[in-house]
Amino acid sequence: MEKTTYIYGIRAIIEAIESNKEISKLYLLKEADGVLMHQLQNAARKNNIAVSYVPSEKLDHIAKGGNHQGAAASISPVNFHDLETILENTDMETKPLFLLLDGVTDVRNFGAIIRTAECTGVKAIIVSEKGSAPVNAATVKTSAGAVFNMPICKVNHIKDAVFLLQAYGVKTAGANEKTTDLIYDVDLNTPLAIVMGSEERGINPSTLKILDHVVKLPMQGDIASLNVSVACGAMLYEVVRQKL
Structure with missing residues (x-):
């Protein structure tokens, strides 16, 4: 804004x-x-x-x-943060949790994700400059004001952010329904960034290739996918569960 x-x-x-x-x-x-x-x-x-x-x-x-x-x-405007500055000032011994959103454009999904991220101790949310949901009144309302407690970083490309996080020793795990690996079978008790894609396209294929882990949530019903904010919440809370 x-x-x-x-x-x-x-x-x-x-x-x-x-x-x-x-x-x-x-x-x-x-x-x-x-x-x-x-x-x-x-x-x-x-x-x-x-x-x-x-x-x-x-x-x-x-x-x-x-x-x-x-x-x-x-x-007044919401101030965006610099990802590298946050990483430089983060103690990796605390096993920080980051969240990258690749193409999430719905403001209400974005707000719901921010709210869950704040509740699960996410250090910062990273979005791309283009093709991401704006931080507007609907985002703030859906986040229940959590947007004011959550650093949001804008980057030119999500792929560059992944490389930067990995350079600081942060593992990356992205959601993709086509993989065979369940999120419950991966060690998440480490400095970690969860990567979520849009509901329409998912994570960009070129970004998917460079992630440390590609995981999915098990589906028991006939519908093959979850709303992105719900899926994000399930994955973030699995990280919390493993840390506890």
Whole structure:
């Protein structure tokens, strides 16, 4: 995001405030009430955030059909991070976990993935400059504000990011339904980057060839694939399970 934008949803805004995100103005529904709304109002007062009470039409316009829950806010841009700087400052003895997204374009899937990544201790999410979902209001809302706690790195090519991670001793494991190797049979208790592709194309074949592991989740039903955010969550939690 290059300019000031809007986020909406009570929890997402509270998370933004608690993450010290700079909020220009808070827009609240005139007749809004409830425990979470009061929590948001208290947070705004505590942090000296300007509040405007507006009709529902204003919030509907900001959210563009999304569920704003009676609250929206204008915020400063989300800052992207430099992957190499993060790697230089990461202790590999802690067995850090990274996540690469190759062509995930749906903002709600992206937001859900960010939320799960934050919950599973992912150090940073890496996406490509082109062909990736933007960080917009829908992303922030779906991530429940987790985007403000998760470093997101943009790179020219996912393949270059894989080589860089491997140079720092990080193993890479990508998801592909055509492999015979289950994720449960691979040692993930190491510095690791999980790589997820788009639902339509999967991981780019040239990237797939350079990964340390290509794995899949077992499918028991008739449908041959999972939603990418669900598959990503299953894989990240297998990493957590092995670490525990």
